[in-house]
Amino acid sequence: MLKELRISIGQCSDKGRKESNQDFHGALIPTSPLLGMKGIAVALADGISSSRVSHIASETAVKSFLTDYYCTPESWSVRTSAQRVLAAANSWLHAQNRRSEYRYDQDRGFACTLSALVLKSATAHLFHVGDSRIYRIAGCALEQLTTDHRVVVSSEVSYLGRAMGVAPHVEIDCRELPVDAGDVFLLATDGVYEHVDADFLINTIADHADDLDRAARLAVEEALRRGSTDNLTLQILRIDAVPDADAGDLLSRLSDLPPPPLLEPGEEFEGYRILRELHASSRSHVYLAQDGAAGPAVALKVPAIDRRDDRAHLRRFLMEEWIARRIKSPHVLKAPPQNRPRRHLYVVTDYLEGQTLTQWMRDHPDPDLPTVRAIVEQIGKGLQAFHRLEMLHQDLRPDNVMIDRTGTVKIVDFGSVLVPGILETMPDADHDEILGTLQYTAPEYLLGEGGTPASDLYALGVIAYQMLTGRLPYGADAATATTRARQRKLVYRTALSDQREIPAWLDGVLRKAVHPDPAKRYQEMSEFLYDLRHPRKHGAGTRRRPLIDRNPLAFWQGLSALLALAVLVLLAGRV
Template identity: 90%
Template sequence: MRISIGQWSDKGRKDANQDFHGALIPVAPLLGMKGIALALADGISSSRVSHVASESAVKSFLTDYYCTPESWSVKTAAQRVLAATNSWLHAQNRRSEYRYDQDRGYACTLSALVLKSATAHLFHVGDSRIYRVAGRSLEQLTTDHRVVVSSEVSYLGRAMGVAPHLEIDYREVAVEPGDVFLLATDGVYEHVDADFLISTIAANSDDLDRAARLAVEEALRRGSPDNLTIQILRIDAVPAPDAGDLFQRLSDLPLPPLLEPRAEFEGYRILRELHASSRSHVYLAQDGDGGPAVVLKVPAIDRRDDRAHLRRFLMEEWIARRVNSPHVLKPPPQSRPRRHLYVVTEYIEGQTLTQWMRDHPSPDLPTVRAIVEQIGKGLQAFHRLEMLHQDLRPDNVMIDRTGTAKIVDFGSVLVPGILETMPDADRSEILGTVQYTAPEYFLGEGGTPASDLYALGVIAYQMLTGRLPYGGDAATATTRARQRKLVYRTALNDERDIPVWLDGVLRKAAHPDPAKRYQELSEFLYDLRHPRKHAAGARRRPLIERNPLAFWQGLSALLALAVLVLLAGRI
């Protein structure tokens, strides 16, 4: 990523400058993970404290944005930061003498641009503007939130600090080398025409600060009565796909050989192989002489030319180091440099949930609840970081000797913050196991937290019944029409004491339509312990399911009665 930035601000004919602006270009790895940020704020003229609001809005955005989790998308990170800043400004208003006069309080407009990979992310509230140079004209990319009452009277319909909740415009724009963006306050754009701005930028391409200063001076010369601020951003080069620090490691590290017991590998002693699949080989190893047991994973031989697979493999440890939960697998501290591509995690002495279910074919309801709740808490840790696991299944849950459940295997996890740096990534690939994959994935739709919840609902159902809620039909329902025909098989039977209301909870959690599913894990986990009427699952089971013998006996009696009535009628 290479850019050029020019900025200039002036109080103009006013006594003080209530505008504020700034730009931040971080160093790697934040440059690749979070991008470059610019922001500009314009204080309200009628307020004596709006310069405080402008400065606070810009400074908090430029600093707090880079403190958000790297896994968050730009949109989520920026909107969370702006919402927090707006809450602070509004609280200042409520505590000040301006609580009943918003036009005199802590309020400002804000326009911000985050450049990440080959995309510009725009955030806007108020009447400052963001433009893109398009040939010999300026393309306005934002919409003014100014309400015009008459030729002389207007007011801001939206601004930072005015209301307790902030509605901010968001837009994505693909960028190419040579693109030029302008951020400007009304003191500039209302008095300088597009021809002057474009010509000035072209004539001062090697000094954009000078171009910005000349634009401000021209607006002042043409009679601008307001504060004047402009920022110019030129894209000189965009990063190639996978150019981030994370993927540089991928190309730098050689692939390890297949390992054998007793082998010494980068300070680890291989004890035995734990698991082998088409994706990876997993070993139990000892860290040094007498150190703790760890799990060491290397890519499978057959997938070593699959760059997408290696990319996901490399991300596993990156993800594990950022998810903090007692119910999620954790890697040990990295104590030595690596010379090969592999992943190291803690060793869990226990068994997979698949094996646990084989050993406990009829677990009691409290035990099932406890395990499902632990898995749910692990999923919540992913979702707080805007990650989706996408491959939750019994084989990817470990139960240790204390009964603690831990989610493992992060090779399918979706990380929006990483995905934004990979425009060439295949986002339609189904990475999960079909029996537990939410139906919306088969339609090519993106996943949501409700997609992970579907898998958890299926697991809870399977633990209680030993089967799947739709049998094998869900795995073959690849169209919306076929998904509508899926028939939920009740979890109720005479061999297990399962409450009717709980069947409704499971039915809702594993519903094929994501809109009819639980939208929050917390709601599902709450309902597992608290009876509540569910229209979809609270109906009484038919007699033929509850007691087939009584059903057929009753039906035979009715038929015998009907025969007797017919015979009596003929006599």
């Protein structure tokens, strides 16, 4: 049986010798499947002593982090989720300062430090701003994992260089660490760590391993005994069990189901009636099926016989339905509600009546520009829905785009989609595998680099170019350019020709969209879609590229010839 992440936690907070406690702390341990998808979150905040309202800032920062983090999409990485939530909390606190009496006195306003820890799968994700601290017990030593954002002016004067609520934007320190069963983490405010030494903490935790609340309370009491005058808060987390590589991944559990046999028309299969086979490939078989006796038509997909022992393939296979349930866009294939339990491994999505973009291009070898724009824009909107959830399609090609009978364009086949939130539950997965089709694969993938939204945009640019010209922008050369040197030598073939009326400015737009260097492509899909319809006076492609960019060899040959000529002239002058 797969293990789940389990921790023991002890916490203690005390106002100490102050009138009130401006610290705030909390932890949230969800149940499955949220435990596997989002992990366990712990947070601690310390209000600024000079402020009468910093306790509100501390409580707001911790509560908003612990609650809002679990409201972020499951597809987002821990870092993206935490940073978005903390940025929103900081903006709210700063807005409160701007509209309050503390507008010009930040040290008296809504400000606090924050240290947070998210444990997901076998990784600890640390987020920190200010001078509260996160430690880890490493053997017989206490290792500080965060850096204090305190500026020391003298032995008696110092101030926080960074804190929540002080500025419109806050820089959050982020760090990731592998964890194992038995690891112990501590979150502490300065009222504790400035007065209790490492030996006391380590020994106290070891002596009270079965009651971490007592260990935290004893540490707080010891800090008070040693003269602490500040609020005191300590959280102790011990990792009791680390999940197996895929324990947090519901997809992996489903992939343990037995694949069904190949299905036949007329067959009844788990409440579906198989009508006919729609498509067969080396990866899967797709059938048209009816849900129940009078239900809607659906597409039912089962893995191909030859791929049923490939666990990575089965996981990607199941991803299609998982993704289809989470992306809300009229230009992305959806999955119908699934309430019945499954006894076999298969995927069900909506059935689309229409044709692939590949077939459409065969039927329309010379499409007009407005039609091409309309199709490309719909694909682009579908990709934007992926990117909003931090997903990358990674295999956009004409075969993976459908045009239904109403003319609506939809992106289908999500087996290659990159989902950071899922990858974090699979630390042993091969993230560098090229899953797309080489003719449409962005050049950075061929270098073993990770993709970005600009990588999907490259594939869309190639499709737009192909629809307008009937060929690829670099021919077959781009698919074999596996080094930077070879990619720099790629020569873009202009889309302009005597056979088709394509504006020169549009050729510049396409050239930028499929540039081999991702930094020189459009960085936003919206910008590319806008430029498809709006020529820019000084936009992409309106100026001729320098010779050194178009043909570096010819540039250096010409320069060498000029230098040689100059030398000959100088020699002739000396004679």
